[in-house]
Structures are given as C-alpha cells and as structure tokens.
Amino acid sequence: MPSKTEGFHAIRxxxxxxxxxxxxxxxxxxxxxxxxxxxxxxxxxFVATRMxxxxxxxxxxxxxxxxAEARERLTQYYGLDQPLYYQxxxxxxxxxxxxxxxxxxxxxxxxxxxxVGDYAWETFKLQLxxxxxxxxxxxxxxxxxxxxxxxxxxMTVTTTSLVGTCIPxxxxxxxxxxIFSYFLGWFPYxxxxxxxxxxxxxxxxxxxxxxxLFLPAVVLTFAELAPVVLLVRSSMLEVLRQDYIxxxxxxxxxxxxxxxxxxxRNALIPVVTYVGLYFGGMLAGAPITEKVFNWPGVGxxxxxxxxxxDFPVITGITVFVTLMVLFANLITDIAYAYIDPRIRxx
Amino acid sequence: MAPKExxxxxxxxxxxxTWAGVVKAVDGVSLDVREGExxxxxxxSGSGKSVTALSILRIVPRPGKIIDGKIIYKGENLLAKTExxxxxxxxxxxxxISQDPATSLNPVFSIADQLTEVIRRHQNVTKEEALKKxxxxxxxxxxxxxxxxxxxxxxxxxxxxKQRIAIARALSCQPSxxxxxxxxxxxxxxxxxxxxxxxKNLKKKLGMSMxxxxxxxxxxAGVADRINVMYAGRVCEVxxxxxxxxxxxxxxxxxxxxxxxxxxxxxxxxxxxxGAIPNLISPPSGCRFHPRCDFAVxxxxxxxxxxxxxxxxxxxxxxxxxxxxxxxxxxxK
Numbered sequence: 001m002p003s004k005t006e007g008f009h010a011i012r013x014x015x016x017x018x019x020x021x022x023x024x025x026x027x028x029x030x031x032x033x034x035x036x037x038x039x040x041x042x043x044x045x046f047v048a049t050r051m052x053x054x055x056x057x058x059x060x061x062x063x064x065x066x067x068a069e070a071r072e073r074l075t076q077y078y079g080l081d082q083p084l085y086y087q088x089x090x091x092x093x094x095x096x097x098x099x100x101x102x103x104x105x106x107x108x109x110x111x112x113x114x115x116v117g118d119y120a121w122e123t124f125k126l127q128l129x130x131x132x133x134x135x136x137x138x139x140x141x142x143x144x145x146x147x148x149x150x151x152x153x154x155m156t157v158t159t160t161s162l163v164g165t166c167i168p169x170x171x172x173x174x175x176x177x178x179i180f181s182y183f184l185g186w187f188p189y190x191x192x193x194x195x196x197x198x199x200x201x202x203x204x205x206x207x208x209x210x211x212x213l214f215l216p217a218v219v220l221t222f223a224e225l226a227p228v229v230l231l232v233r234s235s236m237l238e239v240l241r242q243d244y245i246x247x248x249x250x251x252x253x254x255x256x257x258x259x260x261x262x263x264x265r266n267a268l269i270p271v272v273t274y275v276g277l278y279f280g281g282m283l284a285g286a287p288i289t290e291k292v293f294n295w296p297g298v299g300x301x302x303x304x305x306x307x308x309x310d311f312p313v314i315t316g317i318t319v320f321v322t323l324m325v326l327f328a329n330l331i332t333d334i335a336y337a338y339i340d341p342r343i344r345x346x
Numbered sequence: 347m348a349p350k351e352x353x354x355x356x357x358x359x360x361x362x363x364t365w366a367g368v369v370k371a372v373d374g375v376s377l378d379v380r381e382g383e384x385x386x387x388x389x390x391s392g393s394g395k396s397v398t399a400l401s402i403l404r405i406v407p408r409p410g411k412i413i414d415g416k417i418i419y420k421g422e423n424l425l426a427k428t429e430x431x432x433x434x435x436x437x438x439x440x441x442x443i444s445q446d447p448a449t450s451l452n453p454v455f456s457i458a459d460q461l462t463e464v465i466r467r468h469q470n471v472t473k474e475e476a477l478k479k480x481x482x483x484x485x486x487x488x489x490x491x492x493x494x495x496x497x498x499x500x501x502x503x504x505x506x507x508k509q510r511i512a513i514a515r516a517l518s519c520q521p522s523x524x525x526x527x528x529x530x531x532x533x534x535x536x537x538x539x540x541x542x543x544x545x546k547n548l549k550k551k552l553g554m555s556m557x558x559x560x561x562x563x564x565x566x567a568g569v570a571d572r573i574n575v576m577y578a579g580r581v582c583e584v585x586x587x588x589x590x591x592x593x594x595x596x597x598x599x600x601x602x603x604x605x606x607x608x609x610x611x612x613x614x615x616x617x618x619x620x621g622a623i624p625n626l627i628s629p630p631s632g633c634r635f636h637p638r639c640d641f642a643v644x645x646x647x648x649x650x651x652x653x654x655x656x657x658x659x660x661x662x663x664x665x666x667x668x669x670x671x672x673x674x675x676x677x678x679k
Binding site: 149150241242243244246247248249250251252253254255257261262265266339340341342 | 400403405407408409429432433434435436437438441442444445446449450451452453454455456463464467468499501512515516
C-alpha cells in the first residue's frame with residue numbers, strides 16, 4: 001500500500017481516538033452529574049414519606065388490645081424514634097451495603113431487595129415488550145405517513161393515532177379483558193402466571209408466560225403506539241423539508257438512502273427524547289395498567305406500599321425507580337451523542 | 347452557426363397543488379443552455395427560478411408537479427425517464443448546489459461520509475479510493491488540510507467552507523451541467539467573491555455548462571455569458587449579458603437594473619419596483635408584469651406576450667418591445 005494512504009489512515013485513527021475519548025469524558029461527566037441528583041431525590045422522598053403518617057399507628061389502630069408500651073417498642077424496633085437525619089444516614093449506609101431494609105407489611109418482613117427484584121422483572125417484561133413493539137411498528141408507519149402527507153393513508157393514520165392517544169389505557173384494558181377474556185375466553189383475566197402448573201398451555205411454562213403477557217402487552221403497545229406515530233410523522237415532515245434532503249436527492253442517492261439514512265437519523269432525535277422520558281415515566285405510570293391486569297409489577301407494589309405506609313418498600317422502590325430513570329437519562333444522553341455529532345464534539 | 351445546446355427546456359409547466367389553490371410557479375418556461383456557457387437565471391424571489399432548476403432534476407418537492415413541457419438534455423427528454431434513470435443522471439450528469447450552505451449538508455454525518463457516498467453511488471470504486479477522490483476534490487475547491495478537514499462534521503466548519511464542500515460534492519462526478527441555486531446569497535460579501543471566482547475557474551477547468559440562479563445583477567454580470575430574466579413563472583427576456591446590461595428592452599429587466607445600487611449614481615435615490623411579485627394562485631391576466639409596469643397599455647392586461655426575437659440572439663416577451671428597441675429610453679409611460 002502506498003505510504004500516502006497509510007499516513008492518511010494514521011490521521012483517521014487519531015481523530016477517531018479523540019472522538020472516542022471525548023465520548024468517554026462526556027459519559028463520565030453525565031455520570032458525575034447524576035450522583036447529587038440521586039441523593040437529592042432520595043432526601044425529598046425520604047422526608048415526604050415520614051411526614052405522611054405513622055405506620056405503627058396504622059398497623060395497630062384496629063387492635064384494641066395493643067398497649068401504648070407495645071406501640072413504643074414497635075416504633076423503637078423500626079427505628080422510627082430516632083431523629084430523621086439519623087434514620088436517613090442509617091438508610092444510606094445500609095443501602096450502600098446493598099440492604100434496603102425489610103418490609104413492614106409483606107410476608108413477615110421480606111427483604112425489600114428481594115421484593116423489588118421479583119416485581120421489577122415482571123414490570124420490565126411487560127413494559128419492554130410493549131415499548132419495543134410499539135417502536136417497531138410506529139417508526140415505519142410514521143415515516144410512511146410523512147412521506148405521503150395528506151394522502152388517504154396519512155389521514156387514516158393521523159386520525160387513528162389521535163383517537164388512540166385520547167383513549168385512556170384503563171378503558172382500553174378493561175374493554176380488551178371484557179372481549180378477549182370474558183366473552184371469547186382466549187386469554188386469562190390477569191396476573192402473570194397460572195398458579196397451577198396443570199393449567200399451563202401445552203404444559204409449557206414459557207407458553208404460560210406468553211399467554212398471560214399477550215393481552216396487557218397488546219393493549220400497552222397500542223397505547224404507546226399512537227403518540228410515537230404522531231411524533232415520528234411530524235419530526236420526519238420537518239426533516240424532509242430541509243435543504244440537505246433536497247441536496248441528497250439532487251446527488252442521485254436512492255430514495256431508500258435519502259429516507260432511511262439521511263432523514264431518519266435526524267428525525268430520530270426527538271423520538272429518542274420521547275422514549276427516554278417515557279422510559280422514566282414507564283415505571284411511575286405503570287400502576288394503572290398493572291392494576292387493570294392484576295399484574296404483579298413494581299407499580300402495583302408501590303401503590304400498595306403507600307397505602308400501608310410501608311416505609312422501607314416505598315423508599316426501596318423510590319431508589320430503584322430513581323436509578324432506572326437516571327439510567328434511562330444516561331442512555332438517552334449517550335444515544336443523542338451517538339446520533340448527533342453536534343452534542344458529541346463541542 | 348448556432349452553438350450546440352446541452353439543455354433545452356420547452357414550455358415547462360410546474361404547478362404546486364396546495365390547500366389554498368394551484369400555485370402556478372413555473373408556467374410555460376422555455377430556455378436553452380449551450381455547451382460550455384454559463385446561463386444566468388435572474389429574477390425576484392418567487393419568480394420560479396429555483397423551481398425551474400428542481401424541475402430539471404425532477405426533484406420538485408411535494409405538492410409540486412411537473413404538468414407539461416419537455417426537458418431535453420443531450421438529446422433525451424428527462425421527463426420521459428424513469429425515477430431510476432433519473433437517479434443516474436442526478437449528481438453524475440447534472441449536479442445541483444443549493445442556496446444555503448449552512449443547511450445543504452446533513453448535520454449528523456461527517457463530510458467524508460457525505461462525499462464518498464455520492465462518489466460511490468456513481469463510480470465503481472472502493473471506500474478507500476472514494477476517500478482519496480474526496481480529498482482530491484477538497485484540493486480542487488482549495489480547502490487547506492483536506493486530510494483532517496474531511497473528518498469534520500458540518501457544524502465545525504464556516505459557511506464559506508461548507509459552500510466549498512457543497513461545490514466539491516456537486517463536482518465529484520464531473521457533471522456536464524451544474525445548477526447553482528443562489529450559491530452565494532447566504533455568504534459574506536468577501537467570501538461571495540471568492541466562491542464566484544472559484545466556480546468560474548472550475549467551470550473552465552472541467553468544461554461544464556452552468557445555470558447560475560440569482561437575484562443579484564452584480565453576480566450575473568461577472569459570471570454569466572447569457573442572461574435569462576424570469577418574472578412570475580415566465581421568461582421575459584433572454585440575451586447575452588452584454589446586451590442585457592447595455593440594451594435591456596423588457597420593462598422588468600430595466601427596472602431590475604435600475605434597482606442595482608451604483609457607485610456612479612451619487613446621491614440619487616435608489617429606484618425600486620413598486621408592488622410585490624403577484625400571487626401565483628391567481629396571477630394577473632395577460633402580461634404578468636403589467637400591474638407593476640410603468641409602460642403598461644390596455645392591451646397588456648389581455649394579451650400574453652410571446653417571446654420574440656427582436657434582434658439576433660435577443661428575445662423579449664413584451665408587446666411594446668419594438669417601440670423600446672426603436673426609441674430607446676424615449677418611450678412615453
């Protein structure tokens with residue numbers, strides 16, 4: 001190979017190296033920024049839950065035989081007699097060792113880490129399935145709709161999406177259960193598993209999981225689909241108007257390259273924002289879906305824990321959700337930097 | 347002997363079908379570009395210059411549609427070609443430079459990517475060869491440190507640099523015809539001169555023909571061989587640059603020239619053309635310029651003036667052209 005090309009490659013690798021290291025720096029900076037944010041959120045939630053009420057009173061309120069002394073002992077047992085800052089520091093210290101405490105209410109003090117682990121998996125299973133499918137369906141539809149703006153297809157897509165955005169998920173969920181579970185009997189009414197292994201379809205545990213997942217996943221997919229379609233469509237329309245698309249066409253590039261390389265990469269930037277925000281809200285917004293489908297997920301657990309003033313579970317889930325949201329933000333930021341060099345290289 | 351034409355447009359009609367109505371952006375335009383010449387396409391914004399260029403490449407954005415006409419390029423009608431055939435012509439035979447260098451490069455891809463992509467689309471070369479060619483192109487458009495600059499992203503470069511790159515991309519496959527849509531409008535005046543000089547030299551070097559679209563009479567004066575003046579989707583005057591500047595016959599051309607500031611003018615008030623370009627959904631009847639024309643007579647509102655050869659190589663679309671020709675500036679308003 002001629003030496004000129006080699007020199008050229010050396011320069012190229014050098015520049016790629018700089019770009020990479022600036023990416024590393026970018027990620028590290030984002031990570032550092034997340035730490036104070038995490039503790040800030042933690043403090044707010046910790047203080048807010050402790051102001052919500054006294055769990056000992058709630059637990060013992062209906063039992064006339066409990067003495068004031070017993071209440072005192074229970075309060076001491078849970079460490080609720082200590083000053084707030086001490087409780088918080090103790091919590092942080094134990095958290096750093098991987099211990100989120102034990103539940104006050106569930107099965108005689110199940111460790112919160114175990115609880116969150118079990119329930120989070122179910123939530124992820126449902127939400128990630130729905131999110132992946134909705135993105136896989138919504139992006140091509142949005143692109144198509146934008147390319148054929150004001151056509152019959154576009155009108156249909158836009159109207160359907162608008163209607164879809166307006167129907168609340170609990171309504172859609174209940175209607176789906178009514179039709180497919182109650183009248184047709186095709187799917188279970190709720191829950192994530194059959195309790196009795198003899199009821200597994202084809203005797204397979206995986207099939208049972210899928211059978212239970214199907215209905216809530218479809219409903220969630222449809223609920224998430226509509227806004228993404230509208231977002232992709234409007235973002236694509238905006239990009240297709242740009243000069244660089246015209247220039248790409250004028251260079252004789254195929255329509256495929258113009259749309260899926262030049263336009264899509266730019267049109268995806270707002271979609272990444274949306275998905276990033278959504279992923280954060282996904283866990284917080286899940287209680288409704290999980291309630292409707294009786295799905296054993298984090299959202300339902302959270303609501304129940306709040307009702308019982310189950311402090312360790314509330315703070316435990318908060319830690320988990322916060323970490324997930326921050327993680328989602330980090331992934332979003334990295335995705336941005338990957339898609340858009342203007343963010344990567346300052 | 348008439349010089350050979352590389353491009354001949356006959357009665358090109360491009361309409362935009364909007365909610366508000368049909369916008370007759372280009373309405374029966376005929377023009378020709380001769381081999382090796384630079385044709386200046388001049389007119390106010392909204393006169394249909396850009397749409398004409400986009401029609402040649404058949405990339406008129408929706409809801410625009412080419413309704414009628416013929417675009418004969420090297421003896422073949424481009425309007426009869428399939429989309430695939432057109433893709434082989436775009437960028438390879440006929441290249442296009444758009445008006446805003448800031449937005450004509452995709453912000454999320456490196457310059458190297460965007461240049462090699464076009465080269466590899468039209469030439470059967472490997473990635474490495476395409477890259478080498480791209481670097482040569484950088485040298486051609488006089489960019490320093492091409493080996494480093496080529497890995498940059500558009501936002502890291504200045505406007506002038508971006509326009510040089512846009513030119514490099516347009517020239518990457520040695521096109522025979524270059525459509526330059528206001529290539530200097532969005533640049534600083536000093537950079538404008540540099541870019542124009544560069545384009546002039548490259549045109550000579552590569553032996554291309556060029557259509558230079560602009561509203562700036564000063565720009566065409568320095569670069570174009572012939573000028574085609576457009577108004578509201580129609581051609582009103584065609585002649586050599588010299589003739590247009592020395593003996594403009596169409597009242598619109600005259601008004602355009604009078605609106606150019608001139609150092610020799612000394613404290614005279616700069617002339618303006620009253621009114622604005624008409625709404626092209628329901629354009630004025632007859633001659634489209636008549637509502638703004640100082641010389642309009644009753645007939646102007648009813649008769650569409652044909653483009654006639656008033657003297658050799660000088661075409662004017664005005665029913666009073668003969669009078670102007672014979673009496674010079676003495677014609678009464």
